[in-house]
Each structure stands twice: as C-alpha cells, then as structure tokens.
Amino acid sequence: MLTFVSTTVLSATLFASLGRSLPTNTASSTPSGSYSLIADWSGANFFDNFAAFTGADPTNGNVRFVSMEEAASKGYTGFVHYSATNTSNAYIGVDYTSKSANRESVRLTSKQNFDAGVVIISDVVHAPSAYGSWPALWLLGDESATGIWPGNGGEYDYFESVHTTDYNSMTMHTQPGCSVDNTTTAFQGRLQNADCNTGKGGDGCSIRALNQDKSSSSTLATAGAAFNKQGGGVYANVWTTQGVATYLFDRKNLPADIVAGKPNPSSWTSTPLARFSGTGCDYTSSLSTLVHVIDHTFCGDWAGKVWQSSGAAAATNTATCAEYVQNNPSAFKDAYFEIASIKIYGASGISPGRSTYAKRDVAPAPIAYPTIDLRTRDAECPDMPNATVTSTAASSSGMVHHHAHGLNHTHLHGHHNHTANSTMIRTRLIESSMFSFLA
Numbered sequence: 001m002l003t004f005v006s007t008t009v010l011s012a013t014l015f016a017s018l019g020r021s022l023p024t025n026t027a028s029s030t031p032s033g034s035y036s037l038i039a040d041w042s043g044a045n046f047f048d049n050f051a052a053f054t055g056a057d058p059t060n061g062n063v064r065f066v067s068m069e070e071a072a073s074k075g076y077t078g079f080v081h082y083s084a085t086n087t088s089n090a091y092i093g094v095d096y097t098s099k100s101a102n103r104e105s106v107r108l109t110s111k112q113n114f115d116a117g118v119v120i121i122s123d124v125v126h127a128p129s130a131y132g133s134w135p136a137l138w139l140l141g142d143e144s145a146t147g148i149w150p151g152n153g154g155e156y157d158y159f160e161s162v163h164t165t166d167y168n169s170m171t172m173h174t175q176p177g178c179s180v181d182n183t184t185t186a187f188q189g190r191l192q193n194a195d196c197n198t199g200k201g202g203d204g205c206s207i208r209a210l211n212q213d214k215s216s217s218s219t220l221a222t223a224g225a226a227f228n229k230q231g232g233g234v235y236a237n238v239w240t241t242q243g244v245a246t247y248l249f250d251r252k253n254l255p256a257d258i259v260a261g262k263p264n265p266s267s268w269t270s271t272p273l274a275r276f277s278g279t280g281c282d283y284t285s286s287l288s289t290l291v292h293v294i295d296h297t298f299c300g301d302w303a304g305k306v307w308q309s310s311g312a313a314a315a316t317n318t319a320t321c322a323e324y325v326q327n328n329p330s331a332f333k334d335a336y337f338e339i340a341s342i343k344i345y346g347a348s349g350i351s352p353g354r355s356t357y358a359k360r361d362v363a364p365a366p367i368a369y370p371t372i373d374l375r376t377r378d379a380e381c382p383d384m385p386n387a388t389v390t391s392t393a394a395s396s397s398g399m400v401h402h403h404a405h406g407l408n409h410t411h412l413h414g415h416h417n418h419t420a421n422s423t424m425i426r427t428r429l430i431e432s433s434m435f436s437f438l439a
Helices: 012-018 043-049 068-073 224-229 300-304 312-316 321-327 356-360 374-380
Strands: 036-042 050-052 063-065 077-082 087-092 103-105 107-114 118-126 133-141 155-160 169-173 205-208 233-240 243-249 274-277 290-298 337-346 368-372 389-394
Touching: 036 043, 036 107, 043 050, 043 077, 043 087, 043 107, 043 337, 050 068, 050 356, 063 290, 068 077, 068 368, 103 290, 107 337, 107 356, 118 133, 118 155, 133 300, 155 233, 205 274, 290 300, 290 337, 300 321, 312 321
Parallel strands: 063 103, 077 368
Antiparallel strands: 036 337, 050 107, 077 087, 087 337, 107 290, 118 233, 118 337, 133 155, 133 290, 155 169, 169 205, 233 243, 243 274, 368 389
C-alpha cells in the first residue's frame, strides 16, 4: 500500500463531540514487515478497479443494482474532492429521491482476486447507516471457482451491519470442515459460533464487535453514526495460512509500519476486533481466490428479517422494512460509503490474479464520474445532505448475525452468471489529509 500522510488535521470540535479519547497504537517505530504493495485502489482511478454486478440480489434485498455507467450518470458513484490537498475519495451512494419497491444501488466487484498471504487495508471515511440499510465490505470466492457457495472459495465479511446499529459483524462463510478454536482473549469482539459452515454456511462463524457505547471509553466505534462522527477508521485485514484477523485503527495513531507503507502485523500491539484461527480450519482452501466486493442492499435476508426484533419497526413506525425503504427515499441521503483507498499488500511471491469480473467490464466509452460536494448537500437540505454534481472526472473504464447472503439459492452472493455492465460530519471538520495515502 502507499504511505499514509504522517500528519493529520482534525478539528478540536470533532474530538469534543466524541466525548471520549481515541486509542493510541504502541507498535514499534521501526517497521520491518515483509509485505509489499500489490494493488492500489485510490484516487481518480478507484472505479477502474471494479466492475458492477447488475443481477438480482442473491440476498433477496429490495434493491436494483445498476451498471457503472448508470451509477455515474445518476450520481450514485463519484468523487469527494478536497482542494486543500488536491485529493479525492470515492463516493458510493444510492437513489435517495425516488419511491420504488427496489431502491437503486451499486454492487462493485474487484477485477483482481487474491489468496492467503495478503494484508488488505481499507481507509473508510463514512459508511451507510439508516433503517433498512445493509452495507458490507467483503471478500468472496471468484466465479471461476467450481462448486456451490460457500464451497467455491468461501467468503469473509470484514465490515457489515444493518439499520443504525453501532457495531460491525465480521464473519467467515465456508464449506464444511472449518471451525475456529481460538479463545476470546485473542480479539475484542464476541464469538457467536465457531463452525464456519453453520446454517450450511449461511450463518458462518461470526464475531460481533463490542457495542462501543458500553465498552471501554478508549475504543473506536466500528459502525453506525458514531463511526461516521469520528471520521470512520482504517480497517486492516490480515489473511495468512494461520487464519484471518481484522483490526480497526484511528488514522492519527496508525502503526508506524503502515505509515511507512510496509505493514508488519507481527509488530501491532492493538488487539484485533476479530481473529479466526486455530487448527480446525485450512485457511488456504476454505478461503481462496477471493475478490473484493463493496455493496449496499436493503432489507433482505438479514435487515428485513430483524426489522421487528432490532427495534427498527418501532423507531420508524413502519410495519415492514420493504415499506419503509420504498416510501422514504430521503432517509438514504446519508447512506453512502466514502472510501479514501483500499490497498492490498502481499507477502513475498504473492501477486493478484485477474478475476472473472475483469472480463466483463465492456464499457463502450470512458465514464465521467461526478464530483460530489457534500457541503452543498448540507446547505440544500440541512437535516439530510443531498448530492450535487460540481464537475466531472473521467475514468478509463441486539441481533445475532444470522443471514445466508442468498441462502436457498443454488449460487450465493452473486454467483449467478449475470453479466455486469461494464459532511458526513455536517461541516466536514475532518481535513482531507486524514484520509489520503501518498505515493
């Protein structure tokens, strides 16, 4: 991965609004990692690294996934530009103006795939948080693999939440024969179950991050409004032959080796949010040839299922998730991802493969992505920001985590052979230098 800026600027007002201190990482100041950058998805070329999935949602959501061209033309994808540092973050939003049974959204799949021996670092500035929402950042077996999900490469979800919950759920979905046996002292979260094929893989083995409102005051929020209020965070995923771990770092206290662009997880002293390890699983066969997916669906097999039990029905005074999503478009103006970068480092000899989706990106012409002015959105609608295109940038291309991501489908999580077309803090207290990686 490229190097984080060594200094960041954050308004003191923001820290005061958080009402708590943020953690300090005490990793060695002398990086010695053996990982090197093998993929860099950032800046004006961010969307060139993805293709759009446009089929029916395998998780039965009330959503219509649109093509890359349609997403850009409607302002669902674009860039948030920061003139002070001349940097841009990727914006991935949804339709927030139309009443429709299936709300338009975007599901992006990477054109590269990866195997064990990588560190994936995602600088997430803002994530969706709204009743009815089900956003996720996750890794999925490429379509080139044979077999039925999750036996065809498995799945690892490192950021996933529903509605307005303030915690993240991290989950492995695998074929039979994969169980984790690490103790809870190895990570911060709470292990829901150890068998990663629970529910025929639909439930998997899941670790729920602690509810941050009830945990240590020095712990970062992992999802929801609190995550966005603190300016997001840097998720770091370490996938080796011994297992998978997910960390969350505050940008101003990143391990020195990450800042130097040479991640060395063995030197990190922070406790991971989740760790899946032990001798009960082969982490190179249960998880293999994984692509990276960014998506935002609505209701479906998880968010819809827990509409009543989560308190969403009472909070919205709406009987069903589908009814709420259809009739309240403005509720989803804040339901977007803002991502500064996703960067993948590989151990010696590790390199990315070319995913099935790379062959589907057949856009007839360069796509012009709009620049999204979040401050203008706030000014136009103070209670809920609205997207404004100011210019264009051209591209060359209480709940238990229980969901199946399309359980009862023959192929899950998009394994159908569908053809893909190819502030939020109100005044943006966070300077763009917080989010930027420098070459």
